[in-house]
Amino acid sequence: MKNVLTAGAALLLSTSIASAGGVERSAPSVALLFEEGNYLELNFGFIAPEVSGTQAIPAGPGSPVGADSGDISEDYSQLSFGYKNDLTDQLALALIIDQPIGADVNYSEDTNYAYGGGVSGLGSTATIDSVGLTALLSYEAAENITVYGGVRAIQTSGEVALFNTYSMSTSTETDYGYVVGAAWERPEIAARVALTYHSEVTHDFTATEASLSPAVPPTDTEFSTTIPQSVTLEGQTGVAADTLLFGSIRWVDWSEFDISPTIFGSGAGNPSLVDYEDDSVTYNLGLGRRFNDDWSGAVTAGYEAANGGFAGNLGPTDGNTSLGVAVTRTIDAVRITGGVRYIWIGDADTEAPLAFTGGTPGVTLGEFEDNTAWAAGLRIAYNF
Template identity: 75%
Template sequence: MKNVMTAGAALLLSTSIVSAGGVERAAPSMGLLFEDGNYLELNFGYVSPDISGTQQIPAGPGSPVGASSGNMAEEYTQLGFGYKNDLSNELSIALIFDQPYGADVNYGADTDYAYGGGVTPLGSTATIDSNAITALVAYKLPDNFTVYGGVRAVQTAGEVALFNGYTMETSTETDFGYVLGGAWERPDIAARVSLTYHSEITHDFKSTENSPSLPEPQDTDFSTTLPQSVTLEAQTGVAADTLLFGSVRWVNWSVFDISPPIFALGSGGGSLVDYTDDTVTYNIGLGRRFSDEWSGAVTAGYEAAQGGFSGNLGPTDGNTSLGVAATRTMDQIRITGGVRYIWIGDAETEAPLALTGGASGVTLGDFKDNSGWAAGLRIAYNF
């Protein structure tokens, strides 16, 4: 069953694309805590989204209704690492590295779309980069129960350059949160249920903002809270060499807000990025071992659309995905590869107040029929 579980877990880990709402790219699984013996894994992911929309209001002679944004979401790669060590029959420690949050937005300067080119020759770009390390301790209790917890450090930085000449760059900040969880197992049928809580983490950024209305760049500061989350993971054998697995993940995205003070003042109190609703993401899969060397899995994922306006720097709303994976086992080494196709939910974006004469609730972009694909690779070693 270990081969089957690896195939499913690797696919779910490495093929994230706006798959947990907001700007989350990776949601770490606690699965490595339950590997036999000492364990090491390396994870690689590649995501290629295709997200474009059409303009719904005019923004001057160079930016008409019907102008296309072009593909405003750039491809990206993901790296991950996990290590688990048994200190005794009851006590284990683990270390996880991942890149949980990110954004790579580029409304090219050669488009006529108002949030990209057309209005000025600048276009609009935005990036968010993050790295995280989680240190965990797990303790096995009687009756197949396990409790675990630890500390999570997240390092984040970002920058943005908008079509109207506004720019902002943040400091790189590292702050800490915690992880708590518990699990129950029944090894004879490969059953396990785990519940994991990640606390919120608040960054206090120092930033440099500039806009055409300022005589020179200004040093400012603002705070952004990375949301708390709860993840339920479950699996069970349903037949010989066949495993059913899945997860449900809630993320408190309604607390997330990026509001640099000069931008907020110039937009009438608006946010550069914020989210109205929390998200719930579902994944389910079926794994099958075909031989001692080969196993495979199929997975499906779903996140419901929230409705309302999406941000111009992230014009998506929900998604549905299908994926396949295969694992090759060679003694203590397992290599898993997977691919996933994602149908990205339709979204509308709100026009900046500068384009509407101060009127709110006006649609700028209509983003439909978008999609993406992702590929992942995991190399695991039990020792």
């Protein structure tokens, strides 16, 4: 049964762009804690989103109604690594390296006009880069009951350049949170339920900001941003011989996420650079089948409901639906899994800055509709 689960788990990992709200790119799983013996895995994912919209109001000369943003979301890749070692019959150690959050937004390449709220042709760009390291210990506290916990370190940095000649780049900061959870297992039917809590991680950034409106030369400022807490429920059970049903429900407290640099926030009517009004709840469900000792496969479906309201101009999406397939080849102690997923990205509207509306809030600037993404992933796993 473990071969079947690997196919589904790799698929979920490789397509996290469409599996989480906000800027989350890697929804961490504790499944490696329950691998037999010592275990090593390497994961690679490639994600190709296509997100575009049209302008709903004029935003200055050369930026009319109907201006096309072009594809603002750049392709990107993901890498992660996992290692688990049995210290004793009851105690195990796991290390996970991933890229928990990220963003690659570029209005400048395909924009037909000065879209993105622009009155110049420069467009807007934004990037967020991160690396996470999680160290976990698990303990078999009673028959079929395992408890686990550990420390999570996240290193993050970001840059943004907006249409109104505002720019900002942050320092690279490393800060810490914790992970706790518990799992129940019934091995004879391949059943397991695991509930995991990840605490928030707060970064205190030093930023260099510059702006022409208001006119501010490059200036060092400070602000804080919190990578939000989350709760993940993962489950699996055998439903027939060589057939496994598995899935997850994940809540992330995105309403606590806010990027509000000092000078940007001092502009007339400027909201936060990036924030979210609502939390996200993401559902994934899969069915895996072992065909023989060498081959197994899985199909998966994912859903995240739209929250409504306005999305940010640097992240104009709202919810998603996805379908995927994966296959695993087992060669002795090595398992190689490949998967692909297609994602229908939820429609979203973005809000016009008050400077474009004469101070009237709640006016739609951009309408982003009928957007999609596809993702592919590869996992190489080794039990020893």
